[in-house]
Amino acid sequence: MNVGESMNMIKIGDIELLLDRYYFTQERSHIWLMKGENQDGLFKMGFSPFLTRIAGFLSYITIDAGTLTQGAGMGQYESAKFVNRFFAPISGRVIQTNNVVLEDPRLVNTDPYGAWLVAIEPSNLQQEIESEFILTDAADIEAWAQGEMKLLEEQD
Amino acid sequence: MTLNLIKAGALPFPDSQLSYHAMARLGIQGLLLHSTSDRFLCLGSANDPKDELDLEFCKANDINIFRRDIGGGTVLLAPGQLFYTIVLDRSHPLMPRGQYAIFRKFLEPVVEALSSLGVNAYIRPTSDIVVNGRKLGGNGGGEIGECVVVAGGILLELDIELLSKCIQSPNEQFRLALLEGMRNGVTTFSSLPEDKPTMMELEDTLAKSFQKLMGPMTEMKLQGAITERMAELAPHYLAQETMFRKGMKVNGRVVKIREGHHMIKRELPMILTNTTSITQLGVQFEWKDGRLTGVVFDSPELQKHSAPLNGLIMERIQITDACRKLLTGVKLMNKPSIDAEVELPLASAFADVFILGLET
Numbered sequence: 001m002n003v004g005e006s007m008n009m010i011k012i013g014d015i016e017l018l019l020d021r022y023y024f025t026q027e028r029s030h031i032w033l034m035k036g037e038n039q040d041g042l043f044k045m046g047f048s049p050f051l052t053r054i055a056g057f058l059s060y061i062t063i064d065a066g067t068l069t070q071g072a073g074m075g076q077y078e079s080a081k082f083v084n085r086f087f088a089p090i091s092g093r094v095i096q097t098n099n100v101v102l103e104d105p106r107l108v109n110t111d112p113y114g115a116w117l118v119a120i121e122p123s124n125l126q127q128e129i130e131s132e133f134i135l136t137d138a139a140d141i142e143a144w145a146q147g148e149m150k151l152l153e154e155q156d
Numbered sequence: 157m158t159l160n161l162i163k164a165g166a167l168p169f170p171d172s173q174l175s176y177h178a179m180a181r182l183g184i185q186g187l188l189l190h191s192t193s194d195r196f197l198c199l200g201s202a203n204d205p206k207d208e209l210d211l212e213f214c215k216a217n218d219i220n221i222f223r224r225d226i227g228g229g230t231v232l233l234a235p236g237q238l239f240y241t242i243v244l245d246r247s248h249p250l251m252p253r254g255q256y257a258i259f260r261k262f263l264e265p266v267v268e269a270l271s272s273l274g275v276n277a278y279i280r281p282t283s284d285i286v287v288n289g290r291k292l293g294g295n296g297g298g299e300i301g302e303c304v305v306v307a308g309g310i311l312l313e314l315d316i317e318l319l320s321k322c323i324q325s326p327n328e329q330f331r332l333a334l335l336e337g338m339r340n341g342v343t344t345f346s347s348l349p350e351d352k353p354t355m356m357e358l359e360d361t362l363a364k365s366f367q368k369l370m371g372p373m374t375e376m377k378l379q380g381a382i383t384e385r386m387a388e389l390a391p392h393y394l395a396q397e398t399m400f401r402k403g404m405k406v407n408g409r410v411v412k413i414r415e416g417h418h419m420i421k422r423e424l425p426m427i428l429t430n431t432t433s434i435t436q437l438g439v440q441f442e443w444k445d446g447r448l449t450g451v452v453f454d455s456p457e458l459q460k461h462s463a464p465l466n467g468l469i470m471e472r473i474q475i476t477d478a479c480r481k482l483l484t485g486v487k488l489m490n491k492p493s494i495d496a497e498v499e500l501p502l503a504s505a506f507a508d509v510f511i512l513g514l515e516t
Contacts, residue, residue, distance in 0.1 A: 027246075028253065054254040060202035060404040076298075078202045078404075080282045081227040082255030083298030155257050 010138065012145045013153075015049045018113055019138050023048060024089030026071050026133035030054070030148075032112075033089045033134070036119060042096075043125075044116040045089055047077075047108050050148055055079040058105035063118060066094050070128050075117075077105065089134065092122040159244075160186030161363060161373035169194040170393060171386060172233065173222045175378055176241040176307060177393070178385035180300035185248065186373055187366050188241040189359050195234035195315075196220040197322055200227050200296055204403025210324050219322060223399050226305050228283070228296020229412055232322060236313030236344075238358050240266065240366070242306045250370060251304055255297060259283040261369070262306045263295060269365035270310075273358070274350045284415040285310070290343035291414040310362075311344040312352060326409055326421055330438075334411055334419055337440065341414040417442045420509050421454075437509055446470050448510070461486050465510075475510050479503035 010017045017023070021034035030051035036042040052058065060078040068074050068088035076083050096119040101107050107115040128134070135141045164175060172192040179188065197219060199205060205221055208230050214221065233239070242262050244251050252261055263279045270277040270285070270292070280286040285293035285308070295308030316338045325331035345352045353361070367373055392398055411419045421438045438454030448468045453459045464478040480503040 056256075076201070078200070078227045078298075080255055081200070081229075081296045082258070083201045083225065083227045084255075085299045151253060155253060 010142050010145060012142070012149045015053060015145065015149065017048065017141055017145055019141065021113075022089075022129075023135045023141055023144065024087075024133055025135060025144055026131075027087050029087055029089070029133075031086065031089050034116075042119045042121055043090065043092075044119050046101075046116040047086075047112055049112045050145070050152075052109045052112060053152065055082075055084065058108050061102050061105045061108075061117065063094065063097055063102070068092050068094065068120060070124075070131065071133070088120075090120060090122050090128050091124045092120040094118045095121050157185075159370055159373045160184060160376045161367075162186065162188045162190075162376055162378050163359060163363070164188060164190035164378040166191045166193040166235065167378075168192070169196040169220045170222050170390065172196075172239070173198060173224050174386040174389050174393060175382065176243055176305055177225060177300060177389055178382050179241075179243045180303035180305050181389070182381055182385055183245065183302060184382060185244050185303065186242075186376075187363065187370065188239075188243065188378075189362060190239050190241075190378075191235065191237060191355055192233050192239070193235060194220065195232065195318075196222055197230060198233050199223045199230045201225055201298065202227065202404035203230050205400060207403060208324060209322055213321050217318075221399055222393065223401075224296075224307075225300050226296050226298030226307060228294060228307075230323065231294060231309070232314070232319040233309070234313075234315065237309045237311055238355055238362070239307065239309040240362055241308075242366070242370075243303050246299065246302055246304055248304075256282065258297060258304065258306060259295060263308070265365035265369050266293065266308065266310070266362065268368070269358075269361040272361055272365070273353055275345075275348060280415045282415065283308070286415075287343055287348065290341055292343050292345070292348075294414075310358065311342070312355070312358070313346050314342065314344050316342060323411060324409065330409070330419070330421065333440065334413070337411075337413040337417060337419060341417050416444055422509055437506060439509060441510060443470055448475075457486055458482065470510065472507055472511055476500075476503050476507040479506040482506070 008019050021032045024031040024033055030048040031045055032048050033043055033045045036044050056079045058077050058079045063075040065074040068091055070091045071087055073085045074088040076085050098116050101115045101117060135144055167175060167190050172190060176188055197209060199208060205211060252258055259282055263285060266285055267277050267279060275287055277285050277287045277292060283295040284291045293308055293310040295306060297306040317335060320331055320335040320338060325334060409421045419440045421436060423436055440452045441448060442450040446469055448465055448470060451462045451465045453462060461482045464481040468474050468478055480499055483499055483503055
């Protein structure tokens with residue numbers, strides 16, 4: 001397993017994890033969460049490259065919850081004949097969905113960090129960001145990613 | 157904890173599908189074996205009936221539609237097929253991570269059961285059960301509630317002609333090509349030289365084989381809490397808004413005949429059609445082990461130049477490059493050749509078609 005780290009990124013094998021965002025790991029999730037560039041308090045979320053490494057090309061994504069509860073189901077994605085659920089990284093309200101990505105889910109495969117899915121207005125951020133399932137620190141992200149990569153390699 | 161074995165017999169539409177949706181929501185784990193007394197079309201979660209089906213034909217022929225919550229494509233379910241469905245909690249120790257591993261694990265007992273009936277079957281990734289290169293059964297899966305569901309069927313018989321009429325085709329030529337493709341790509345127990353087992357023999361063999369993997373199971377009936385939940389779920393699954401909710405966006409018609417064999421008709425981007433006279437790309441292609449093994453274009457002119465594609469790895473850059481070679485010098489209608497400035501985007505659009513097949 002090759003591990004590399006630069007100022008803004010950790011590289012585990014062929015997976016690059018940007019450090020300008022958080023990672024939500026509950027229920028085998030591979031979700032990134034990032035404060036939007038505007039000062040509107042919104043957070044964008046998307047899928048990390050680990051997800052596409054496991055699932056392959058995504059063909060369909062649905063978001064079926066407008067009001068989110070941390071850890072509860074918020075949508076599904078399909079790839080290779082299999083529909084997986086995914087879970088809300090934080091509680092709040094979906095303010096915007098990225099319809100470009102929902103119409104062409106392959107963008108998640110080609111640009112996982114650009115292909116955000118929804119913008120969320122958090123309702124309980126201060127408390128929820130402390131969750132053991134939200135990784136904010138580079139060392140924690142690296143340790144988790146190494147564990148995930150080990151699992152993937154064992155499975156391959 | 158012992159898992160459950162339900163041998164439900166022939167279930168009518170839509171109980172055939174509601175049964176495992178109910179089991180998963182209730183967390184009732186185990187194996188469901190059943191057939192169906194009705195013929196109906198069962199669509200994957202992402203398949204939009206308006207894009208997939210000839211709805212007028214289905215209506216005129218009393219063929220119902222069910223849109224399940226799990227993945228996979230559109231299938232015609234009918235008497236003469238045996239269905240197996242595994243329902244297990246996401247955190248069950250038998251449940252691997254990722255669908256590729258899930259299909260590998262839970263399709264192995266199907267291959268083993270067929271082997272014990274004298275049929276030399278194998279798994280063609282992602283999830284086809286194949287005999288002599290032809291599909292004998294397909295599978296799909298997904299998460300419902302807290303459970304993972306893997307569902308598949310074995311074809312003892314299949315009315316391929318009927319299926320080809322149910323599927324939306326842009327024209328009769330496409331449908332006939334689809335029918336021929338399906339006849340070459342799909343097989344049934346009835347057309348194999350081996351003795352066709354009875355439904356009960358096949359069911360017993362599958363049950364034994366799955367129990368080797370999943371441990372001895374306790375037989376239970378499809379009744380009580382499961383049938384109550386099925387009744388609760390029925391209005392949702394039979395509602396028009398569930399059936400016809402927006403599905404996966406598909407540009408053109410993509411029909412997967414079996415793993416590794418696609419028929420695609422696709423409109424090309426306007427910017428390209430304005431300058432090339434090609435408006436639609438129609439192609440059938442096959443691949444094996446990630447390589448293109450056969451390409452048949454609708455256009456004879458394209459077909460004549462298709463050699464660079466054969467044997468290629470199904471990878472975007474290589475395919476785009478080969479499509480550029482293919483397009484160089486191709487003469488279509490009054491155009492002497494493809495314009496240089498659209499050669500790359502057109503090649504890229506062609507490559508998209510092949511990559512789309514790989515991803516479907």
